[in-house]
Amino acid sequence: MAITGSGISLDRLSPTPIFQQIKSILEGAIASGELAAHQRIPSERELSAALGVSRMTLRQALLELMSDGILYSRSGKGTYVAERKIEQPLQRLSSFTQDIASRGMRPASQVLAQELLSAPLELAGALQIPPGSEIVRIRRLRLADEQPLALETSHLPHSLCPGVLNCDLTRTSLYEVLRTEYGVVLGSAKQTIEASQPVAEERLLLRLPEGVPVLRIHRLTSTVDGRLVEFVRSVYRGDRYQLHVELR
């Protein structure tokens, strides 16, 4: 198989951990269809030897992919690619990048704005910071398989992520940067969801045909220890996106 055979290799000097790199490689292979559902992947010993890492390190990557529902394993038999479950996401708090990847598409972004501004009253209230504090505003057109899918505007307190203005968020998940660069681990979020008509600018950017409505989603995200991290306004194309929720 390609992963063991090809020249894919790890960057041991990179600041991103080895097991993260392995996760990305496997996720890519699954998203691209190189690894199909229920297909067996090479054994842990085989893979770790091929990649030149210890089995424990390889295993850390596999375990996370399993807990994400992307792989499953049978003791004594092997590790397999899970069925692509459309139903899966969104009991969990996932980034656009994860969400789209788990639907078997390639996520990407086009950064429209990445700037500092002074928090207006309503934003400061939502994020519980003093009005006028520095806020990072990141506006991205979100693509799935190169097609515009959503328009997303994130607001974060600048104190939480100084220097994020210089990050290239075209290919990288903002949540990934928050976690690896700033140690910000997201815990929970509150969302409100509504159907609405797009405004002219949204219709233009999303290349929306006449009459197609959008899903407008507001999200307030906090860390595991209760600090408010970001307020996001998203606008999803109604004809290409479905939200999945599990209730209890």
Next chain:
Amino acid sequence: MAITGSGISLDRLSPTPIFQQIKSILEGAIASGELAAHQRIPSERELSAALGVSRMTLRQALLELMSDGILYSRSGKGTYVAERKIEQPLQRLSSFTQDIASRGMRPASQVLAQELLSAPLELAGALQIPPGSEIVRIRRLRLADEQPLALETSHLPHSLCPGVLNCDLTRTSLYEVLRTEYGVVLGSAKQTIEASQPVAEERLLLRLPEGVPVLRIHRLTSTVDGRLVEFVRSVYRGDRYQLHVELR
């Protein structure tokens, strides 16, 4: 602290893995309040020494507790107990009646159809019953404060609720009837949500102004013991209804 100090010990002969036992001990200590929110727990090296396990094993327990949102860690500082998830039913499975009442409005219904039909293939598949089985179909216009808000079409296996055809569902919640008359206790549901344009009939019944989109929600509900109970198609007015969701 109690965990390092007390006589709590691990059963190395037990078939349950050591790291599982450690998880249980910590979960117990947190549940009992012995460890409070934001309290620092002993360092990994300390804990592993106290329990007589290797640091990697202890770490496996901690990592799982972190991914469950029960602990969080700060690199270089320590590991802490996460904020208690107070909102226990964070994704409460609620009926339209409950939902609207909790928003401070008066719920009501207008029954458009309440009939028996033979399960078409797709419906039988969704509910996992033999095609052609008897299905109860209940179609209701849902009102909030006497204004049309949603159009809801429920499908239930007739075997589950014989006689439900004779119930007056104008003022009563269907879920209430299921629970009190048939002992059917709902456990979980999967929903898909999308924005779309209403069709002519929907526009008419919901008295929708031109150009207002709708929120289309499909819900598959099952009991606590895993039996599939109902498949519902709902259409909510986009200009009057917002969905609230919490993620973790």
Next chain:
DNA sequence: CCAGGCGACTGGTCTAGGCCAGTATGTGCC
């Protein structure tokens, strides 16, 4: 021909170390 057993695999768990980058705290110099 079949049954049973052996051996070669699998993932699951565990050990005992190692190095790194963050984070405090004290200490001594300016």
Next chain:
DNA sequence: GGCACATACTGGCCTAGACCAGTCGCCTGG
């Protein structure tokens, strides 16, 4: 007093082994 530096912690990541219990195929004895 205040600043730089050393030190001793922390969690994060990685290694190179080990043993166990499943799983499956092959081979041998009946």
